Ligand SMILES: *[C@@H]1O[C@H](CO)[C@@H](O)[C@H](O)[C@H]1NC(C)=O
């Protein structure tokens with residue numbers, strides 16, 4: 001059927017399409033990706049009516065209408081109550097929606113829908129997602145099963161973040177170089193101080209490391225865990241791992257130590273080390 005279409009009809013049809021597209025243009029929502037709790041924030045909706053009269057600008061959070069601007073009506077604007085959301089009516093305009101004292105519940109997708117007036121009633125929309133962040137109140141904590149190790153050993157380290165919304169991104173670094181975690185767990189928690197039934201998360205990231213010669217720099221290795229929430233929070237904790245039996249190094253590095261006591265200490269840690277090794281292998 002398409003083959004029998006007159007090219008003229010096709011041209012007229014495309015011209016009509018272009019007219020429709022061009023009569024209400026560029027509806028564009030700008031919302032911050034993430035903001036801190038308790039801030040006042042402005043969501044923007046820019047559009048080009050191309051000469052059409054404006055009928056309404058409507059903002060939705062998810063599928064529910066939150067705010068409406070109608071130039072023909074008095075008052076122009078109207079707020080639809082939503083738990084946890086405070087719209088600043090006096091500062092909101094046809095292009096801006098101002099939210100005060102934002103809380104984690106304000107997190108969500110915000111859609112702006114613009115409609116032109118009679119006779120055409122064109123409607124266009126755009127949306128953006130915004131997080132309201134409640135960051136952890138401190139750095140993450142690290143637990144390590146042993147700090148003195150030898151080549152071939154396995155070391156297990158866990159990094160645990162304090163409750164936050166949303167959950168943090170945890171990364172691991174060995175001597176400053178990023179390494180992949182062995183496990184990642186997100187636990188939902190309800191903080192004791194929380195009055196609402198907010199969902200907070202703690203992240204536990206596990207790192208299992210097999211020690212090789214290249215693990216160490218001057219007999220030491222620094223493991224660090226970095227927790228981030230967008231560009232609003234960064235917490236870090238470091239742990240140093242040392243060789244239980246350092247390989248021979250220039251005497252200047254060892255310093256003015258009593259050699260016999262050093263070698264005695266090494267013998268003792270060696271016994272401990274061999275025991276750990278045996279236990280680990282029996283355990284497996
Ligand atoms: C890390 O967490 C895992 C799983 O919860 C646990 O089995 C392991 O013993 C922990 N290791 C350390 C060093 O805390």
Ligand SMILES: *[C@@H]1O[C@H](CO)[C@@H](O)[C@H](O)[C@H]1NC(C)=O
Nearest residue numbers: 166167168169228229230231
């Ligand atoms: C976590 O990292 C991903 C990938 O880099 C990024 O898209 C996301 O926004 C981050 N999330 C948080 C909470 O920082």
Ligand SMILES: *[C@@H]1O[C@H](CO)[C@@H](O)[C@H](O)[C@H]1NC(C)=O
Nearest residue numbers: 256257258259260261262264
């Ligand atoms: C080194 O340590 C040993 C045993 O602890 C001790 O007998 C000896 O006197 C010490 N030597 C020096 C130079 O401190």
